[in-house]
Amino acid sequence: MEDKPLRKHRGQSARALAYTHILNAIVDGTYAPGTLLSESDLATHLNVSRQPVREAMILIASNRLVTVRPQSGTYVAYIDPEEVRQAQFIREAIEVSSLELCTNIPPNDLDTLKDCIRQQREATSREEFYPLDENFHRALLTIPGNTNAWSLVTGAKAHLDRVRYLGLEGFRDIQRYVDDHANIVNALAGGDITTAQNAMRTHLRFVLDDLNHIRERYPEYFEPPKPGRRRERPTQ
Secondary structure (H helix, E strand, O other), X not given: OOOOOOOOOOOOOHHHHHHHHHHHHHHOOOOOOOOEEOHHHHHHHHOOOHHHHXXXXXXXXXXXXXXXXXXXXXXXXXXXXXHHHHHXXXXXXXXXXXXXXXXXXXXXXXXXXXXXXXXXXXXXXXXXXXXXXXXXXXXXXXOOOOOOHHHXXXXXXXXXXXXXXXXXXXXXXXHXXXXXXXXXXXXXXXXXXXXXXXHHHHHHHHHHHOHHHXXXXXXXXXXXXXXXXXXOOOOO
């Protein structure tokens, strides 16, 4: 996949820019497992100094998305199924519980959710769909006033997102996610919180149900190659 630099948004720190870029590139596979990440190359690519890149890498390492090998360098970690399961557990606990506060959603907020779904149905690739999916789940958490909940989810779900991204193989997979979103919103519109929560559980557990299939389809993302075939590509 092509590595595209991010534009720095007004008020965004260099560290935040570096963190967002590296995290997104790990999640979407631009930086595949086993890739050597060079501080100097990343700094040049993002047009920042090495210090914010180093700080961003420390944060990412704390989430176990990269491994640091002394005298060797920092490498993108392989996907750990146990990390995926734990991330899913945290996300489900937060997002399902948050729906309890979604009684009597104002019409304008329902319109926001329905507009998210409309945009998702128009998506023709996972690159188009993924940010729209993020917007939908963020809205579900922030509408009832859980303004800090999304940051908690974001910090925990990167391992899960790596598998989710691999699982979005085509139009049919995207439409399944969109249909799940529609079921959740329809239940909320009807005031049926229990049905909405059950639909959310089913939706979030789909990745775990499909985990073994994804692992068989993309074994190189879960296990390092045999000795002598290690993948190292420069960070451009």
